[in-house]
Amino acid sequence: MDVRPKILSGRDRPAFKLPQHTQKAFECLNQMRKDHLLCDVVLVADNIEIPAHKAILSACSQYFYAMFTGEMTESKMDRITLQEIDPKALSLLIDFVYTSEIHVTEDNVQTLLPAANILQLTEVRDACCEFLQAQLHPSNSLGIQDFADIHACTELMHYAQMYTEQHFTETVHYDEYLSLSETQVAKLISSDRLTVTSEEQVFEAVMSWVQHNLMSRQDLIETLMEHVRLPLMSQEYLVQRVEEEPLFKTNSRCKDFLIEAMKYHLLKHEQKITFKTPRTQPRNPIGLPKVLLVIGGQAPKAIRSVECYDFQEERWFQLAEMPTRRCRCGVAVHSSLVYAVGGFNGSLRVRTVEVYDPQKDAWTTCPSMEARRSTLGVAVLNGCIYAVGGFDGSTGLDSAEYFDIRMGEWRMMSPMSTRRSSVGVGIVGGYLFAVGGYDGASRQCLSSVECYNTLRDMWTPVADMSCRRSGAGVGVVDDMLYAVGGHDGPLVRKSVEVYHAEMNTWRQVAEMHLCRRNAGIVSHGGKLYVVGGDDGSSNLGSVEVYDPKTNTWTLLSSSMMTGRSYAGVAVIDKPIL
Incomplete structure (x- = not known):
């Protein structure tokens, strides 16, 4: 008797598939491995023995596939010793083969990456590279670059090299730089892509390296100075610092470099164009992917909000809020950290400083300033953060101070000639410029x-x-100092002017689309970004971009999520969150 059910035609369904099948099978295989069931090979590294299944290893690793399916002697062996592989790394990697999971840490990445390379577990190698890329810091970027080069991680090597070049002024303060060979230093400082605000920083970096081991390095100075672009330094610095350097006075070739630089300064502008040597060529840094931070501000009261604009993706998103409300602060970037300095918390002018770590998306604090300052100007010069002028709650300030980051302390410096609150600052040619502001004593912009x-x-x-400007945005592009917008009493400006330091002259350039005061301003990619501010009646969420090459302003396609004035702004490397 046929008891099979009758199947109706035309009612076929898609094939049954169990999504968890592979995961369950590998969980079972892993347990069998741990129980030494059906294992047909034992991997040995130093004193560690790891039983495994040849088929599983071959399916996950081209290294093992070639070993077990080819003509190699190991294909017939049931016990294989793996040379030059760290035993703990091997254990982690075999666990990964069976579980698809591995935890990369600071303690294991330097043994895990080379082991993954040997076993051709490219996914783990890539995870290690991503981990190291996220760990990049001026103190370790040279070491990571060298490590990546040794292990043929080309993408990580190039990224670390770009990071080092972009963070050159911070990198040279750490032991990795001071321990470089002469050839390595020469290669680094000869790069057109070094990001420096002035060539003086390259000179000081070379002198620091030489002084670190003076007896064995003093004769190498002439070789290194060939790559330092002395003609691009200020004449004053050449006379006061370079010419007075004892090692220059005793080295004829260094003297020749100095003479070349002084001769260059004596040439007229049109003559400089034709006077070309490797040392007269300006550097042209190529940056890592960047984002724009907009920190705090007034909307309409002091806020904690931090917004971020991704230049590549052309979108805004939120980052971790500041611990406290803060507007009218100054913002500085040093060693990949962002400092929010002083400001107004809605009731008090503050001395405090909060520090943002982009890789952790978290804020901490650092030592406070000597004076309470809001509407101050802030800039970074020679590894120090300068805080200039501002308002302490009762009077405008002519005082200024700087934060020595390595020492972790603030120090007072000479006061300005006048009180300046709502002041803008910028760095040109190794000098700090304080622009406009409001003098509370005379009640004048x-x-x-x-x-x-x-x-x-x-x-x-x-x-x-050419006119009075309080609350102007001040930014620098190609060693030109821009004063953007601001106000003179009730009159809010959209005019813009630019200062030429060598000529000591200001000239007008194209006006913005909108009147703005108390806007954030920052340079990126040879352009000037003016962020938010107010027009005298309401806060603005828009961002305008100035291109000096075309003398034109354009509005960014998307505005901030929160319109705000008195915000701090900065451009940083795109964090890996």
């Missing part, structure tokens, strides 16, 4: 500008702007 020389601890007046 200011057109005056003064320049600070760190070597002399002295402020010097330079040419006035």
Whole structure:
């Protein structure tokens, strides 16, 4: 008797598939491995023995596939010793083969990556590279670059190299740089892609390396100075620092480099164009992927919000809020950390400083300033953070101070010639410029500008702007200092002017689309970004971009999520979160 059910035609269904089948099978295989069931090979590294299944190893690793399916002697062996592989790394990697999971840490990455390379477990190698890339810091980027080069991780090597070049001024303060060979230093400082605000920083980096081991390195200075672009330094620095350097006075070739630089400064502008040597060529840094941070601000009260604009993806998103409300602060970037300095918390002007770590998306604190300051100007010069002017709650300030990051302390410096709250600052040619602001004593918005020389601890007046500007945005592109918008009493400006330091002159450039004061301003990719601010009646969420090459302004396609004035802004490497 046929008891099979009748199957109706035309009612076929898709094939049955169990999504968890592979995972369950591998869980079972892993347990069999642990129980030494049906294992046909034992892997040996030092004193560790790991039983496994040849078929599983071959399916997950081209290294083992070639070993067990080819003509190699090991294909017939049931016990294989693996040379030059760390035993703990091997154990982790075999666990990964069976579980698809591995935890990369600071303790194991340096043994895990080479082992993964040997066994051709490319996914683990890539995970190690991503981990190291996220760990990049000025103190370790040279070491990571060298490590990546040794193990043929080309993408990580190039990324670490770009990181080092972009963070050159911080990198040179650490032991990895001071321990480089002469050839390695020469290769680094000869790069056109070094990100430096002035060539003086390259000179000081070379002198620091030489002084670190003076007896054995002093004769190498002439070889290194061939790659330092002395003609691009200020004439004052050449005379006061370079010419007075004892190692220069005793080295004829270094003297020749100095003469070349001084001769270059004596040439007229049109002559400089034709006077070309490797040392007169400006550096042209290529940056890592960047994002724009907008920190705190007034909307309409002080806020904690931090927004981020991704230049590649052209979108805004939120980051970790500041621990406290803060507007009218200054913002500085050093060693991949972002410092929010001073400001107003909604009730008090503050001395405090909060520090943002992009890789952790977290805020911490660091030592407070000597004075309470809001609407101050902040800039980074020679590895120090300068805080200039501002308002302490009762009066405008002519005082200024700087934060020595390595020492972790603030120090006072010479005061300016006048009180300046709502002041803008910028760095050009190794000098700090304080632009405009408001003088509470005379109750006037200011057109005056003064320049600070760190070597002399002295402020010097330079040419006035064409009009009074308080709350102007001040930014630097290609060693040109821009004063953007601001106000003179009730009049909010959209005009813009630019300062040429060598000529000591200001000239007008194209106006913005909108009147703005108290906007954030930052340079990126040879352009100037002006963020938010207010027009005298309401806060703005829009961002305008100035291109000096075309003398035109464009509005960014998307505005901030929160319109705000008195925000701090910065451009940083795109964090890996």
